[in-house]
Amino acid sequence: xxxxxxxxxxxxxxxxxxxxxxxxxxxxxxxxxxxxxxxxxxxxxxxxxxxxxxxxxxxxxxxxxxxxxxxxxxxxxxxxxxxxxxxxxxxxxxxxxxxxxxxxxxxxxxxxxxxxxxxxxxxxxxxxxxxxxxxxxxxxxxxxxxxxxxxxxxxxxxxxxxxxxxxxxxxxxxxxxxxxxxxxxxxxxx
Amino acid sequence: xxxxxxxxxxxxxxxxxxxxxxxxxxxxxxxxxxxxxxxxxxxxxxxxxxxxxxxxxxxxxxxxxxxxxxxxxxxxxxxxxxxxxxxxxxxxxxxxxxxxxxxxxxxxxxxxxxxxxxxxxxxxxxxxxxxxxxxxxxxxxxxxxxxxxxxxxxxxxxxxxxxxxxxxxxxxxxxxxxxxxxxxxxxxxx
Amino acid sequence: xxxxxxxxxxxxxxxxxxxxxxxxxxxxxxxxxxxxxxxxxxxxxxxxxxxxxxxxxxxxxxxxxxxxxxxxxxxxxxxxxxxxxxxxxxxxxxxxxxxxxxxxxxxxxxxxxxxxxxxxxxxxxxxxxxxxxxxxxxxxxxxxxxxxxxxxxxxxxxxxxxxxxxxxxxxxxxxxxxxxxxxxxxxxxx
Amino acid sequence: xxxxxxxxxxxxxxxxxxxxxxxxxxxxxxxxxxxxxxxxxxxxxxxxxxxxxxxxxxxxxxxxxxxxxxxxxxxxxxxxxxxxxxxxxxxxxxxxxxxxxxxxxxxxxxxxxxxxxxxxxxxxxxxxxxxxxxxxxxxxxxxxxxxxxxxxxxxxxxxxxxxxxxxxxxxxxxxxxxxxxxxxxxxxxx
Numbered sequence: 001x002x003x004x005x006x007x008x009x010x011x012x013x014x015x016x017x018x019x020x021x022x023x024x025x026x027x028x029x030x031x032x033x034x035x036x037x038x039x040x041x042x043x044x045x046x047x048x049x050x051x052x053x054x055x056x057x058x059x060x061x062x063x064x065x066x067x068x069x070x071x072x073x074x075x076x077x078x079x080x081x082x083x084x085x086x087x088x089x090x091x092x093x094x095x096x097x098x099x100x101x102x103x104x105x106x107x108x109x110x111x112x113x114x115x116x117x118x119x120x121x122x123x124x125x126x127x128x129x130x131x132x133x134x135x136x137x138x139x140x141x142x143x144x145x146x147x148x149x150x151x152x153x154x155x156x157x158x159x160x161x162x163x164x165x166x167x168x169x170x171x172x173x174x175x176x177x178x179x180x181x182x183x184x185x186x187x188x189x190x
Numbered sequence: 191x192x193x194x195x196x197x198x199x200x201x202x203x204x205x206x207x208x209x210x211x212x213x214x215x216x217x218x219x220x221x222x223x224x225x226x227x228x229x230x231x232x233x234x235x236x237x238x239x240x241x242x243x244x245x246x247x248x249x250x251x252x253x254x255x256x257x258x259x260x261x262x263x264x265x266x267x268x269x270x271x272x273x274x275x276x277x278x279x280x281x282x283x284x285x286x287x288x289x290x291x292x293x294x295x296x297x298x299x300x301x302x303x304x305x306x307x308x309x310x311x312x313x314x315x316x317x318x319x320x321x322x323x324x325x326x327x328x329x330x331x332x333x334x335x336x337x338x339x340x341x342x343x344x345x346x347x348x349x350x351x352x353x354x355x356x357x358x359x360x361x362x363x364x365x366x367x368x369x370x371x372x373x374x375x376x377x378x379x380x
Numbered sequence: 381x382x383x384x385x386x387x388x389x390x391x392x393x394x395x396x397x398x399x400x401x402x403x404x405x406x407x408x409x410x411x412x413x414x415x416x417x418x419x420x421x422x423x424x425x426x427x428x429x430x431x432x433x434x435x436x437x438x439x440x441x442x443x444x445x446x447x448x449x450x451x452x453x454x455x456x457x458x459x460x461x462x463x464x465x466x467x468x469x470x471x472x473x474x475x476x477x478x479x480x481x482x483x484x485x486x487x488x489x490x491x492x493x494x495x496x497x498x499x500x501x502x503x504x505x506x507x508x509x510x511x512x513x514x515x516x517x518x519x520x521x522x523x524x525x526x527x528x529x530x531x532x533x534x535x536x537x538x539x540x541x542x543x544x545x546x547x548x549x550x551x552x553x554x555x556x557x558x559x560x561x562x563x564x565x566x567x568x569x570x
Numbered sequence: 571x572x573x574x575x576x577x578x579x580x581x582x583x584x585x586x587x588x589x590x591x592x593x594x595x596x597x598x599x600x601x602x603x604x605x606x607x608x609x610x611x612x613x614x615x616x617x618x619x620x621x622x623x624x625x626x627x628x629x630x631x632x633x634x635x636x637x638x639x640x641x642x643x644x645x646x647x648x649x650x651x652x653x654x655x656x657x658x659x660x661x662x663x664x665x666x667x668x669x670x671x672x673x674x675x676x677x678x679x680x681x682x683x684x685x686x687x688x689x690x691x692x693x694x695x696x697x698x699x700x701x702x703x704x705x706x707x708x709x710x711x712x713x714x715x716x717x718x719x720x721x722x723x724x725x726x727x728x729x730x731x732x733x734x735x736x737x738x739x740x741x742x743x744x745x746x747x748x749x750x751x752x753x754x755x756x757x758x759x760x
Contacts, residue, residue, distance in 0.1 A: 064269055065304035065720075069262040076259045088507060089565070100700040100718025101671035101709075107304045110490055114255035114297045117505035117530040122565065125497035127468060130670040133728035136735060138708060139671075148670025150497040150635075158703035165706060185469070185502065189569050255530075278697060279755070290510040290528025291481035291519075300680055307695035307720040312755065315687035317658060320480040323538035326545060328518060329481075338480025340445075340687040348513035355516060375659070375692065379759050444649055445684035449642040456639045487684045494635035494677045 003186050006035040006050050007179070008042075009059035009095075010071040014163030016061045016097045019155050022172040023057055023095060026179025031187060034179075039074035051081070055091035055186040056121070057179070062098040062108040075115050088120035091189060093182045095153035095175065097167060102147075109152040124185045126153045126178050141168030144177070153178045193376050196225040196240055197369070198232075199249035199285075200261040204353030206251045206287045209345050212362040213247055213285060216369025221377060224369075229264035241271070245281035245376040246311070247369070249343075252288040252298040265305050278310035281379060283372045285343035285365065287357060292337075299342040314375045316343045316368050331358030334367070343368045383566050386415040386430050387559070388422075389439035389475075390451040394543030396441045396477045399535050402552040403437055403475060406559025411567060414559075419454035431461070435471035435566040436501070437559070439533075442478040442488040455495050468500035471569060473562045475533035475555065477547060482527075489532040504565045506533045506558050521548030524557070533558045573756050576605040576620055577749070578612075579629035579665075580641040584733030586631045586667045589725050592742040593627055593665060596749025601757060604749075609644035621651070625661035625756040626691070627749070629723075632668040632678040645685050655690050661759060662686035663694045663752045665723035665745065667737060672717075679722040694755045696723045696748050711738030714747070723748045 005027045011017035024036045035053065037046050039060070050056060060071035067075070081087050094112035096105045116123050130148040131139045139146045146168075147154040153175055157166035195217045201207035214226045225243065227236045229250070240246060250261035257265070271277050284302035286295045306313050320338040321329045329336045336358075337344040343365055347356035385407045391397035404416045415433065417426050419440070430436060440451035447455070461467050474492035476485045496503050510528040511519045519526045526548075527534040533555055537546035575597045581587035594606045605619050609630070612620075620626060630641035637645070651657050664682035666675045686693050700718040701709045709716045716738075717724040723745055727736035 064265045064272065065308050066256070066262065066265070066301050069259055069266045072256060072259040072262040075254045075256070079254055082254065085507070085509075098718075099703070101716070102676060102724055103700070103718040104304050104308065104676060104720070106672060106674060106676040107301060110493075111256050111297060111301065113490075113493060113503070114294050114531060117532075118255050118294065120505065120507040120530070123493070123503040123505075125500070125503075127465070127500040129465075130673070132730065133669070134730035135728060136711065136731070136738070137728060138711070141706065141708070146671070148668075148673040150500070150674070151494060152497075154672055158705060158707055160702065160704035161706070168706070275697070275699075288528075289513070291526070292486060292534055293510070293528040294486060294530070296482060296484060296486040300683075303680075303683060303693070304721060307722075310695065310697040310720070313683070313693040313695075315690065315693075317655070317690040319655075320483070322540065323479070324540035325538060326521060326541070326548070327538055328521070331516065331518070336481070338478075338483040340484070340690070341684060344482055348515060348517055350512065350514035351516070358516070444645045444652065445688050446636070446642065446645070446681050449639055449646045452636060452639040452642040455634045455636070459634055462634065484684050484688065487681060491636050491677060491681065494674050498635050498674065 003032045003054045004052055005032055005055040005183050005186060006037055006053040007057045008037045008039050010039040010068050012061050012068060015157040015166060016059055018163050019095055019097055019167060019175050020059050022175035023179035026176035027183040029180060029183045032183045040070040051086055053090060055182055057093045057182055058112050059095040062096045062103055062105045065104040065107050067108045067111055082119055085120050090121050091124055091186045092116035092121035093124045093152060097155045097157055099159035101156055105154045106151060124182055125150050127181055128174060128177055142170040144170055144174050146170050193222045193244045194242055195222055195245040195373050195376060196227055196243040197247045198227045198229050200229040200258050202251050202258060205347040205356060206249055208353050209285055209287055209357060209365045210249050212365035213369035216366030217373040219370060219373045222373045230260040241276055243280060245372055247283045247372055248302050249285040252286045252293055252295045255294040255297050257298045257301055272309055275310050280311050281314055281376045282306035282311035283314050283342060287345045287347055289349035291346055295344045296341060314372055315340050317371055318364060318367055332360040334360055334364050336360050383412045383434045384432055385412055385435040385563050385566060386417055386433040387437045388417045388419050390419040390448050392441050392448060395537040395546060396439055398543050399475055399477055399547060399555045400439050402555035403559035406556030407563040409560060409563045412563045420450040431466055433470060435562055437473045437562055438492050439475040442476045442483055442485045445484040445487050447488045447491055462499055465500050470501050471504055471566045472496035472501035473504050473532060477535045477537055479539035481536055485534045486531060504562055505530050507561055508554060508557055522550040524550055524554050526550050573602045573624045574622055575602055575625040575753050575756060576607055576623040577627045578607045578609050580609040580638050582631050582638060585727040585736060586629055588733050589665055589667055589737060589745045590629050592745035593749035596746030597753040599750060599753045602753045610640040621656055623660060625752055627663045627752055628682050629665040632666045632673055632675045635674040635677050637678045637681055652689055658690035660691050661694055661756045662691035663722060667725045667727055669729035671726055675724045676721060694752055695720050697751055698744060698747055712740040714740055714744050716740050
């Protein structure tokens with residue numbers, strides 16, 4: 001049977017949108033169709049697309065230590081699905097972007113986990129290893145899982161860099177692999 | 191010198207408002223003046239009142255595992271103060287209400303801590319002991335810190351109960367003591 | 381194909397052991413065999429049993445706001461498996477017990493989630509609804525998910541009550557359903 | 571009146587010890603004496619030194635997503651002080667080191683916060699700004715708060731680098747400023 005993966009995200013300045021596109025591109029594997037949906041502009045049809053999904057990947061920038069208020073508005077609106085546990089046993093995953101390496105992004109990802117658990121969903125994380133560094137080595141912009149995150153995908157975009165150059169190539173490739181992983185796990189779940 | 195404590199909160203159905211009022215009442219000790227402000231309806235004067243405060247106590251209901259979107263909108267708007275670290279070294283504290291005992295309220299309180307830390311604030315928690323229970327004893331509605339929280343104040347209001355009877359008397363008394371504690375600590379900080 | 385579910389736990393005073401037994405009993409469904417293992421007394425054979433498991437359910441009391449040091453010693457020792465990602469894509473779940481309702485148990489469960497994510501595991505939570513309460517109603521010792529937790533299973537045992545009467549019957553029944561859920565999800569994953 | 575600041579830490583391979591020394595050096599300001607104590611080798615006199623301190627700064631490496639088991643053993647042993655709330659209203663702060671930038675270090679710092687709150691302590695974070703980066707800029711080993719943390723101090727040490735070159739100079743200078751900040755806040759609290 002064919003599977004449906006939805007990526008639902010909010011992006012304030014375009015950086016998170018770029019990550020969302022990379023996650024969606026990675027999730028497009030054989031036997032999987034992908035929706036890319038804006039959390040702050042969901043039509044009734046978009047909500048039905050989420051209901052029909054086998055996996056929902058949620059993404060938001062980290063603002064002031066948590067997911068953006070725009071994404072939280074979507075999370076609160078999902079209480080309508082929560083009442084009937086309509087999303088129970090769907091696969092869930094999450095990603096977030098901010099201007100510094102740690103930048104309290106784990107706070108956002110752990111919130112997305114709590115949200116998914118309230119919905120009775122099943123959480124899949126980021127499984128690529130972080131760079132193993134010797135001596136005074138510094139991760140490059142091409143490295144995979146440069147930031148070092150497993151609860152979900154973390155990307156870092158320089159705050160004074162436009163979305164066409166940030167987050168860097170390695171973060172976007174990590175995003176593609178992350179999307180692929182979520183799609184593959186979704187296919188293994190019946 | 192006289193101190194100013196502000197309580198800034200969002201309440202969806204009135205339960206959190208009742209807690210906020212109890213916290214504010216508790217904070218009104220000798221030498222301390224108190225502001226009670228609605229996070230989703232702040233005037234320019236209210237923002238200046240926050241700027242002038244020695245302590246800011248933040249409160250919100252826990253919706254879908256985190257502070258309400260209305261409160262998060264306030265948190266995101268506080269980034270204007272964050273840029274200049276205008277709230278650095280102010281005392282901070284937090285409270286949250288939900289329908290079940292745990293109810294992922296720690297997720298909300300830990301978020302408020304992260305927010306306060308980004309502002310460079312100093313966090314004071316709830317310091318009353320939880321009931322020490324024997325055998326098959328169940329905490330009553332009069333018990334102090336009935337829910338068992340220390341990061342901040344947690345109250346529990348039955349979801350089908352109106353704000354005039356929920357949260358119960360013990361939670362509101364815990365709220366008063368919590369407000370008093372924050373005010374007292376604020377007075378000790380020069 | 382038959383599936384193996386392991387419950388690995390630490391218990392200080394017997395309360396968490398009782399919960400672990402209930403989780404294990406619940407997980408014993410058709411086509412699933414169950415191991416019940418003590419995290420602070422693992423033989424080489426026990427480690428191999430964990431390696432051979434399709435699901436690992438982790439449990440510990442919450443001491444001073446986090447999983448017991450005895451359990452953390454097990455978590456740190458699991459780094460040997462982490463290096464080779466030997467537990468990748470196994471199902472993971474968690475439970476914790478403490479003396480008060482909230483009692484910072486979410487801190488322990490979120491830690492177990494982080495640990496599972498570092499291992500590349502897939503997290504399944506507790507999916508029973510909490511009691512929906514009217515007016516001045518208080519949850520009884522027979523209620524399911526009395527404490528209100530979804531990230532994993534939370535139980536509450538009165539600190540002055542022996543393990544034969546605490547945690548109460550409803551918490552143990554919640555534990556059985558939790559074990560059953562983890563086993564069922566494990567069977568659906570190929 | 572003179573103030574006492576204690577730094578209590580565990581270090582597995584020497585990196586966290588180097589950070590602890592830098593924090594302690596920074597805390598040695600006028601009117602403040604500093605203790606540097608090993609959490610896994612505390613004598614009775616060391617415990618009394620903690621009891622006599624006005625501030626306790628806690629540090630541990632992040633192992634498998636949380637503070638090391640050695641540090642957790644200390645945290646659990648502190649329950650003896652918790653029973654009498656002997657550390658109530660002391661200043662608390664925390665730091666952690668790991669091999670990657672994020673590396674789930676926030677999980678460790680938030681745990682230390684929960685621990686401090688159970689003790690009724692007052693939490694002070696890291697207040698230096700993170701580097702503000704343009705275009706494709708990468709933080710250097712000299713940058714302050716390179717990792718981007720505010721809940722406490724995060725340092726990053728390459729996993730294949732010895733403690734004499736990792737964490738880098740900028741992280742150690744951040745550690746000194748962090749120690750200084752905790753000492754200064756402690757002096758302002760009467």
